[in-house]
Amino acid sequence: MKDSVRSALPERILLIGAGQMAIDYSKVLKSLNVEPVVLGRGAESAARFEAATGLKAGSGPLPDQLAALQAQGTGALPDQAIVAVNARNLAAVSAMLPGHGIRRVLIEKPAALDLREMADLLQAMRSAGARAWVAYNRRFLASVAAADRIIAADGGALSVFFNFSEPAHRIAALGKPARELTTWFYGNSTHVVDLALYFAGLPASLHSAVAGGSVIDPQAGIFTGHGISRSGCHLAWHANWIGPGRWGVEVVTRAHRLIFQPLEKLRLQSHASFAETEVALEDHEDQAFKPGLLAQTRAFLSRPQDPRLLPLEDHAAVMQALEAMRSGQSWSAAK
Known part of the structure; x- marks a missing residue:
């Protein structure tokens, strides 16, 4: 990777979810030298995540985990996030993030499962001045x-x-x-x-x-x-x-x-x-990681104008x- 691209990447990012998709993202983030702050839900999935990645994952209600990070002071809670929870919770989880100061979000596809979920999610992002992209990695x-x-x-x-x-x-x-x-x-x-x-x-x-x-x-x-x-x-x-x-x-x-x-x-x-x-x-990147995921994550973190990113x-x-x-x-x- 070129030094100019690497230097543009953040040091830390919030990764929400502890399932297989989050494991795939953690591998990509590690290759980019970006530290994920991982917030899972259940203790069992958090334990499986740690066994697969060597990284700790939080567990419990997401609002409580976000509030605990905010209480630690400036910089403890990253202002960018990747949401990789199950599909039925994507919209609700993503919509709560702007209220905690998170202004850039990459949401796993499809972001919402019906028109009402999408309308509510879009309103939550717009009202807080936050930006979000939908992660269709096949692009x-x-x-x-x-x-x-x-x-x-x-x-x-x-x-x-x-x-x-x-x-x-x-x-x-x-x-x-x-x-x-x-x-x-x-x-x-x-x-x-x-x-x-x-x-x-x-x-x-x-x-x-x-x-x-x-x-x-x-x-x-x-x-x-x-x-x-x-x-x-x-x-x-x-x-x-x-x-x-x-x-x-x-x-x-x-x-x-x-x-x-x-x-x-x-x-x-x-x-x-x-x-x-x-x-x-x-x-070679598609062979080493989940196909398309490294290029997509790199674009989100450093090149938000990449036409392959889907706002x-x-x-x-x-x-x-x-x-x-x-x-x-x-x-x-x-x-």
Whole structure:
């Protein structure tokens, strides 16, 4: 890492959560020489976190832990935080942070599980003058960085197709709370949707349909639809949670079809042949850490203008479109 980037990083940051995602973040922060002040919830998860990382994690009610740090005096409570708790608690936990003087927050995806949660979270941040970003780490994959260069050289994306099929039967066996299962589209599938919109641009209009019901969401098991982005890029999607399937994104330019399946890999097709050629990637960071996480964390800490970082306001603005996609409705952006 360049010295100028390293010197711009804070010495300490608040890391809220003590589960696997927090463990992944702690590894990244350690590599950046940033000390995480870790606040967990249960004593058992705190103990597992310490065993995995060698770092102590607090436990107990979060307001009490935050107040205890504030009572220690200036500098004990960092003014930046990463929120890596379970999906159903993301919005509530993040919303309480500005009241404790925390003004910059990176919130694990999807930040909120419905429109009401998002509205309340956005209001909490705005009223305190705080800023937040949503952590969609797939934007920072080496495959995406390589694709960005190709798409720019080709003059931009013409159309994007994406598939957010989920292994619903395996997910149902995980024993997740009902709230997380019925909002799985937001909590997990939006990794794919967000990446597609990252390439296509913010949607202008879309038309969607859902059918059936899956073992994790009785309201929908098959999702199809099409739309257009504000930049004129056409969108189409399909997902089936009843039968087997996997994630995938395809971006078509004037010169190439770029295929992400899995998302961490990139294959190219040109006009010359139906053959697909795998692109060699500079993905040593994605091999060493959870893919995309190091680059995302580094950008949050030192380069907040990085276009791959997703501001909370932008994510909130697109949630009406996401809800239409999830529930089988048509949607158009306000004129």
